[in-house]
Amino acid sequence: QKEVEQNSGPLSVPEGAIASLNCTYSDRGSQSFFWYRQYSGKSPELIMSIYSNGDKEDGRFTAQLNKASQYVSLLIRDSQPSDSATYLCAAPILTGGGNKLTFGTGTQLKVEL
Amino acid sequence: EAQVTQNPRYLITVTGKKLTVTCSQNMNHEYMSWYRQDPGLGLRQIYYSMNVEVTDKGDVPEGYKVSRKEKRNFPLILESPSPNQTSLYFCASSLSSNTGELFFGEGSRLTVL
Numbered sequence: 001q002k003e004v005e006q007n008s009g010p011l012s013v014p015e016g017a018i019a020s021l022n023c024t025y026s027d028r029g030s031q032s033f034f035w036y037r038q039y040s041g042k043s044p045e046l047i048m049s050i051y052s053n054g055d056k057e058d059g060r061f062t063a064q065l066n067k068a069s070q071y072v073s074l075l076i077r078d079s080q081p082s083d084s085a086t087y088l089c090a091a092p093i094l095t096g097g098g099n100k101l102t103f104g105t106g107t108q109l110k111v112e113l
Numbered sequence: 114e115a116q117v118t119q120n121p122r123y124l125i126t127v128t129g130k131k132l133t134v135t136c137s138q139n140m141n142h143e144y145m146s147w148y149r150q151d152p153g154l155g156l157r158q159i160y161y162s163m164n165v166e167v168t169d170k171g172d173v174p175e176g177y178k179v180s181r182k183e184k185r186n187f188p189l190i191l192e193s194p195s196p197n198q199t200s201l202y203f204c205a206s207s208l209s210s211n212t213g214e215l216f217f218g219e220g221s222r223l224t225v226l
Contacts, residue, residue: 043203049213
């Protein structure tokens with residue numbers, strides 16, 4: 001099992017719809033989770049962090065965390081073409097050298113007109 | 114402006130010719146890290162540094178060296194590059210190793226012929 005797992009996509013949604021991106025993680029002890037957005041040819045950019053079970057909203061973005069089920073999701077409401085990007089989930093995973101921030105391989109989102 | 118600066122942004126070189134990719138941050142961050150990104154494999158950590166003179170291996174350190182003589186700089190050295198080191202490289206920094214809130218440089222695309 002990968003430590004942080006995401007569907008690679010592409011996930012296609014029409015403009016104005018809700019895009020739902022999911023991520024599962026292997027380390028039950030992980031306490032913090034991060035969503036990065038990466039446009040094609042650009043560097044990753046942090047868009048959301050979540051530390052507690054439940055929902056965290058920031059504008060059109062909502063991060064949802066369920067520690068019991070070991071998954072974290074990102075909802076994008078009223079999706080826009082400018083949201084088309086790859087979304088990377090990250091979590092600290094306990095390794096022999098301590099907690100290491102580990103990235104999933106990312107989900108490609110395409111918002112279609 | 115807070116930023117992480119990498120140079121060069123693009124480089125084509127030949128097998129065995131030593132090269133250095135520089136990374137500098139102006140945010141007084143303690144933690145710095147190098148990643149490589151390859152299609153289907155996501156972001157993989159090469160080396161990281163918790164502070165000046167403190168460095169450690171990440172997931173894929175073979176063929177790379179780093180140094181952290183000053184807080185702001187964290188160069189990545191390829192002593193004898195090989196074609197399997199052709200990749201997109203990112204430098205990132207954060208306030209400390211305890212946060213997953215990384216700031217990424219713009220990336221360096223390296224091709225080894």
